[in-house]
Amino acid sequence: MRVVVTGGAGFLGSHLCRWLLAADHEVVCIDNLSTGRRRNVDPLLGDRRFEFHQADVAAAPLPVPGRVDAVAHLASPASPPDYHRMPLETLAVGSRGTEYALQLAARHGARFLLASTSEVYGDPEVHPQSEDYWGHVNPVGPRSVYDEAKRYAEAVTTAYGRRLGVDVGIVRIFNTYGPGMRPEDGRVVTSFVTQALNGDPLTVYGDGSQTRSFCYVDDLVRGLVAMLSSSVPGPVNLGNPVERTVLELAQIVREVTGSHSAIEFHPLPENDPTRRRPDVTRAAQQLGWRPEVSDAEGLRRTVEWFRARPAEVSAAAAA
Ligand code: NAD
Numbered sequence: 001m002r003v004v005v006t007g008g009a010g011f012l013g014s015h016l017c018r019w020l021l022a023a024d025h026e027v028v029c030i031d032n033l034s035t036g037r038r039r040n041v042d043p044l045l046g047d048r049r050f051e052f053h054q055a056d057v058a059a060a061p062l063p064v065p066g067r068v069d070a071v072a073h074l075a076s077p078a079s080p081p082d083y084h085r086m087p088l089e090t091l092a093v094g095s096r097g098t099e100y101a102l103q104l105a106a107r108h109g110a111r112f113l114l115a116s117t118s119e120v121y122g123d124p125e126v127h128p129q130s131e132d133y134w135g136h137v138n139p140v141g142p143r144s145v146y147d148e149a150k151r152y153a154e155a156v157t158t159a160y161g162r163r164l165g166v167d168v169g170i171v172r173i174f175n176t177y178g179p180g181m182r183p184e185d186g187r188v189v190t191s192f193v194t195q196a197l198n199g200d201p202l203t204v205y206g207d208g209s210q211t212r213s214f215c216y217v218d219d220l221v222r223g224l225v226a227m228l229s230s231s232v233p234g235p236v237n238l239g240n241p242v243e244r245t246v247l248e249l250a251q252i253v254r255e256v257t258g259s260h261s262a263i264e265f266h267p268l269p270e271n272d273p274t275r276r277r278p279d280v281t282r283a284a285q286q287l288g289w290r291p292e293v294s295d296a297e298g299l300r301r302t303v304e305w306f307r308a309r310p311a312e313v314s315a316a317a318a319a
């Protein structure tokens with residue numbers, strides 16, 4: 001396949017590009033580097049099957065010459081500090097950016113994959129979350145620029161499927177972590193790991209009783225590839241159903257890093273979801289997918305990766 005990956009220089013996107021190349025596909029990566037990093041794709045530039053274009057996918061229809069067999073639309077800020085800093089850009093890439101990416105798929109008769117999010121469930125009243133739950137989102141809250149952009153992205157993707165017959169698939173990704181994250185991205189795993197490695201206090205928001213379910217990046221990318229290669233329309237949850245409180249995560253990170261960092265409590269951000277755990281029955285039934293990497297093993301690999309980058313890790317403390 002020749003696959004266009006928007007957001008391909010980001011955390012998940014660059015892993016996806018590598019997996020596709022390893023499976024002998026051609027990859028066209030489009031990224032404006034707003035939250036992604038050139039260094040994530042630099043090692044791929046020598047591969048003649050890989051192209052990188054620095055461009056904003058929300059600015060204009062995407063001119064991709066040549067054949068396109070699939071479009072994986074991952075472009076969007078994803079970390080709360082990033083989308084708070086770029087609220088209008090987040091709405092633009094979720095709305096116009098998604099439409100331009102869909103138009104590209106429609107023009108080429110290509111498979112379209114939307115990277116949606118567990119955030120479409122908001123602060124869920126149903127637990128665990130299965131795909132038929134419609135969500136509980138504050139449309140004017142601080143997280144709405146991300147949540148509602150993704151809800152719109154799901155709606156427009158579904159409409160292109162129904163009205164224009166585009167072969168679309170939607171995945172709802174739950175918190176994913178691993179090597180390749182930006183040390184200063186502000187997400188909980190990167191924050192705790194960099195804080196622990198720097199010997200700084202781990203910043204737990206609220207009392208740490210809110211829960212998340214953390215998926216290791218290799219598992220997640222395997223799910224993206226399975227979805228891309230199928231004709232399953234979704235939405236399909238992709239995530240690890242092992243649920244942890246944030247305080248538990250802090251303790252696991254201290255154990256894995258061997259750190260004696262203190263735990264420091266900070267105010268809980270407004271509208272922070274209280275709990276989140278995917279029901280992954282549909283992914284198992286329709287894609288034969290289930291996560292395989294445990295928290296302890298995934299965190300061990302992640303910590304090892306960060307340990308090998310001490311300058312970046314100590315710079316994160318200043319960010
Ligand atoms: P990331 O910030 O590392 O990657 C996003 C990439 O999109 C970056 O490289 C950024 O530069 C690029 N981008 C943003 N706006 C763009 C635009 N207008 N034009 C071109 N490129 C643009 O985040 P990530 O964790 O890799 O997330 C990738 C996708 O997966 C996002 O759509 C995100 O919403 C979704 N997702 C991720 C998670 C997670 O836990 N990592 C969870 C749910 C959903």
Ligand code: UDP
Nearest residue numbers: 080186187188189191203204205210246272
């Ligand atoms: N969080 C925290 N300390 C941090 C960063 C985040 O306690 O330094 C909490 C945050 O309030 C949320 C959870 O960890 O309850 C996951 O946050 P993240 O930003 O990683 O993802 P999201 O809220 O989008 O699930």
